[in-house]
Amino acid sequence: MQIHVVQQGDSVYSIASLYESTPNAIIEANELETPGDLVVGQAIVIPIVGQFYFVQPGDSLYTIAQQFNTTADQLAQVNGIQPGGVLPVGYRLYIPEQPPTPISTNAYIEPFGGEVSDILEASAETRAPKLSYLAPFSYEIQEDASLKAPPLNNFKEIAQQNDASLMMVVTNLAEDGFNAELGKKILTNDTLQNTLLDNIIQTTKQVGFKDVHFDIEFLPPEMKENYNQFLRKAKQRLSAEGLLMSTALAPKTSADQQGAWYEAHDYKAHGEIADFVVLMTYEWGYSGGPPRAVSPIGPVTEVVDYALTEMPAEKILLGQNLYGYDWTLPYEPGGEFAKAVSPQRAIQIARENNVPISYDEEEQAPYFTYTDGSGNEHEVWFEDARSIQQKFNLIKNRGLLGISYWKLGLSFPQNWLLLSSQFSIEKS
Numbered sequence: 001m002q003i004h005v006v007q008q009g010d011s012v013y014s015i016a017s018l019y020e021s022t023p024n025a026i027i028e029a030n031e032l033e034t035p036g037d038l039v040v041g042q043a044i045v046i047p048i049v050g051q052f053y054f055v056q057p058g059d060s061l062y063t064i065a066q067q068f069n070t071t072a073d074q075l076a077q078v079n080g081i082q083p084g085g086v087l088p089v090g091y092r093l094y095i096p097e098q099p100p101t102p103i104s105t106n107a108y109i110e111p112f113g114g115e116v117s118d119i120l121e122a123s124a125e126t127r128a129p130k131l132s133y134l135a136p137f138s139y140e141i142q143e144d145a146s147l148k149a150p151p152l153n154n155f156k157e158i159a160q161q162n163d164a165s166l167m168m169v170v171t172n173l174a175e176d177g178f179n180a181e182l183g184k185k186i187l188t189n190d191t192l193q194n195t196l197l198d199n200i201i202q203t204t205k206q207v208g209f210k211d212v213h214f215d216i217e218f219l220p221p222e223m224k225e226n227y228n229q230f231l232r233k234a235k236q237r238l239s240a241e242g243l244l245m246s247t248a249l250a251p252k253t254s255a256d257q258q259g260a261w262y263e264a265h266d267y268k269a270h271g272e273i274a275d276f277v278v279l280m281t282y283e284w285g286y287s288g289g290p291p292r293a294v295s296p297i298g299p300v301t302e303v304v305d306y307a308l309t310e311m312p313a314e315k316i317l318l319g320q321n322l323y324g325y326d327w328t329l330p331y332e333p334g335g336e337f338a339k340a341v342s343p344q345r346a347i348q349i350a351r352e353n354n355v356p357i358s359y360d361e362e363e364q365a366p367y368f369t370y371t372d373g374s375g376n377e378h379e380v381w382f383e384d385a386r387s388i389q390q391k392f393n394l395i396k397n398r399g400l401l402g403i404s405y406w407k408l409g410l411s412f413p414q415n416w417l418l419l420s421s422q423f424s425i426e427k428s
Contacts, residue, residue, distance in 0.1 A: 001045050001046065001047060001051060002046035003045055003051075003386060003418075004019070004043070004044055004045075004046055005043050005359075005386070006038045006040055006041060008040055011036070012026050012027060012035045012036075015046070016046075018052075019046045019048055019052060021047065023035070025046075026046060029044075029045055029413065030044045030413055030414060031344065031413045033348070034351065039347055039356065039357055040356040041357030041366070041368070042347055042350070042357055042384075043366065043386050043414065044385070044414070045385050045413075045418060047417065049097050050094060050095055050096045050097040051094075051095050051097075052092050053068070053092070053093045053095050054090055054092055054093075055087045055088065055089055055090060055091040055092075056089065059087055059089075060087065061075050061076060061081075061083060061087065068095045068098070069098055070095065070098070074096070075093060078096055079093050079094055097421070098422075100422060101396050101422060101423050101424070102423070102426055103395065103400075103403065103423045103424075104276075104402035105132050105317075105403055105404070106131065106132060106133040106134075106317055106402075106403075106404040106405065107127060107131055107135065107404070107405040107407065108136075108137045108169065108405065108407040108408070109123070109124055109136055109137065109155070109407060109409065110136075110137040110138075110150075110407050111136070111137075111153075115151050116151050116152075116153040120409045121153055121158075123408040123409045124154075124155060124408060125158050127408055127416065128158050128159060128162035130416060130420060131162070131164045131425070132164060132165060132402070132425060132426050132428065133164060133165050133166070134155060134159045134164050134165070134167065135166075135213060136150050136155055136166070136167075136168075136169065137169050138170065138171040138215065139169060139170050139200075139203065140171055140172075140174070141170065141172050141182060141196060143182065144192075145192040145193070145195035145196040145199065146199055147170070147203060152207065163427040164427065164428070165210040165211060166207065166208055166209045166210060167210075167212075167213050167246070168200065168211065168212045170212060170214050171215045171216065172216050172217065172218075178218040180219055180220055180260070183216050183217075183219045183220075183223065183227075184219065184220055184223055184226075187219070187223050187227055187230050188223075193230055193233065197233070197234055197237050197238075200234075201237065201241055201243075204243055205241075209243070210243065210244060210428060211245065211246055212234070212238055212243055212244070213245075213246045213248065213278075214231065214245070214246075214247045215247070216247075217250070218260050219263075219265075220264065221263035223264045224263060225266075227264050227265075227266070228269040228270075228273070231270065231274065232273055235273050235274070244275045244276075245274055245275055246274050246277060246278065247270050247277050247278070248277070249267060249278065249279055249280060250265045250280055251281050251282075251300075251303040251319075252265065252267060252307075253299075253302045253306045254306060255267065255310070267306070267310035267311060268310040270311070271307075271310050271312070276401055277307075277315060277317065278317045278319050278404040279316060279318055279319050280406075281295055281300045281303050281304070281319040281320070282319055282321040283295075285325060285381050286325070286338075287325055287337040287338045287340065288334075288337055288338075290327075290331045291331060291338070291379040292363070292381060293360065293365035293367070293381050293387075294323070294324060294365075294381060294382075294383070295319075295320065295321055295365075295387075295391070296362075296363040296364065297365075297390045297391070297394070298363070304318065304394060304398055304400070305398075308398065313398055313399040316398075316400045316401050317400070317401055317402050317404040318402070318403050318404065319403075319404050319406060320403050320405050321405075321406055322342070322343075322405050322407060322408070322412050322415065323341065323342055323382070323383075323406075323407075324340070324341050324380060324381050324382025324383060325338035325339065325340055325380070325382075326339045326341050326346070326378055326379075327378060328377070329369075329376070329377040329378060330377075341380065341382060342382075342411045342412060343382050343383050343410070343411065343412040343415075344413070346366075346382035349370065349380060350368050350380070353370035353371070353372075355368050355370045356368065357384075359386060364386070364387050364390045365387045366381070366383075366384045366386070366387065367379065367380060367381045367382070383412060383415070384414060385414040385415075385417075385418060388418060389418060391403070392418060392419070392423075396422075402423075
């Protein structure tokens, strides 16, 4: 697969010619709604085997080979050039496709209003072939340790048809968000814990879940060891039933990181107890905060590298957002919340307002600004092929188990194209 960033004067025809593809293939792969009106700075994926590289100043076959995990001799042979020859700037090299890396993938899917929308169900059907786990969000713990179930519609059948495992997500969510007192009540009462685990196991048998995923957030700091002990108890009971157990972890960079989201999440203990974990490596840029990339590569890498000091790489799913945010400026704490947008919608907004898309090299994320019809300034940060490729490189370089997406239902076709071209998906 080839990533191409649209330049002034580009068309799908000129781009197709450059990469020996066809306009229709590019339009279909990227779900281009207005192929005759591309946005400058828009990243599109060209569905070809392998990719092309255009030589930059200072490049050599050796440095290019290192960049693409191949050898100078192989590049020379494939491109019919001498290994020691000088490469002219702008020369087009063909880079052969590398063998796919096996990984596991998960995607959460969150129904709203007590029902599964047609868009959500269609998204599950479309993406399940590329998923190891499909995770309906969520089973909410109640005060009496019973569970409030999400609507499932055809998720079970969709998972079965695509050889994906259903993940049972268990949370301490209440009407006003993650409930610290509810979490504390459960984690300090053995009777409630046993009832909760009875209810979880009964539900896994009724529905056909294969993994139980605990996403217990905003616990009081003193609950860290209580949570660890509960997970040990849960793991013993779930393993006896032939079930996997996983957890979601706040994005920490040290064991003693302070804050309501972090302190009760013990990376070392979760790494020892759980079959695998999901690092929630997103929301640096969030709806109630100032404009920023949602998952900037620097902070994401710091979280991964800390996690690797506490647990094996083969237990880590990298959390990845499938959305961005549109902030109204100026940002004011406690003011208007940013609106979530899919990557496809972000590009539409740029096109509708006739503004180019920029790319922040430090954050490794695309962004742009525009003025709406009422004269309000906006700043939009989102994901594109370039930013997701950075996360894929991190997964491969660190040898991680795979990736976990929050969440299905948001259009980002370039992600799935690149995922399919670089990874083989482990199925249950």
